[in-house]
Amino acid sequence: MSAVDSYLAEARAHLRRVTPEELSAIKGGDTLIIDTRPIHNRLAEGEIPDSIPVERIVLEWRLDPEGDHRLPGFTAGTTVVVLCNEGYSSSLAARDLQRIGLPKATDLIGGFRAWAAAGLPVREGGTQAIT
Template identity: 45%
Template structure:
């Protein structure tokens, strides 16, 4: 029998999700109400086209760790010790990989939203009238 040990995106995604306590959109909304930080890693054009949850924290995926690591000199003021980042993208794939990276950084409560923002909107959860300003 041949065992494939090479990384594939499917394997990486499964491994990332294996370490996450993924949230439904309703659970993510409840977590936000309890103080979790909703982290929007979508591209600007996606945010403009589809909207965003009120109070979400839009941040470019390329600087995610630097802005959320409480020990980073480039951290956001929102990156206080003990924060619980709940990451979402449009469909719930990139966010799983990003949340796993945040866990590897030491943010043990990091997770993502099953189905991403598309599932959030489909569930009828709030969408901001104006987009939160992106953090650079």
């Protein structure tokens, strides 16, 4: 196993990852869906309705539940589901969010592409990411 594979496995050991169907069922309520994909992917493939694009380089600052630069409307008890293209970098991001005080942070198995392949709703992409 490569070093990065070990690193990923360690991160995932602390997550209760969700499938596209599970995310669809919990969407809304006290769930925040964070899309860390680059704008060119979101423009080409679309976005999950109600997801919030956040640049990966500012993710921890925008989601620190006690930070001065955090997004409004969530608490440390909110379920935060991070997604990327295929569900790799999102696992690392979700693990980092747990470390800063979001114990219910997780990620989407298979990422956006698994969501779209499951035939779940997709909106036109290009929403300006939070920086």
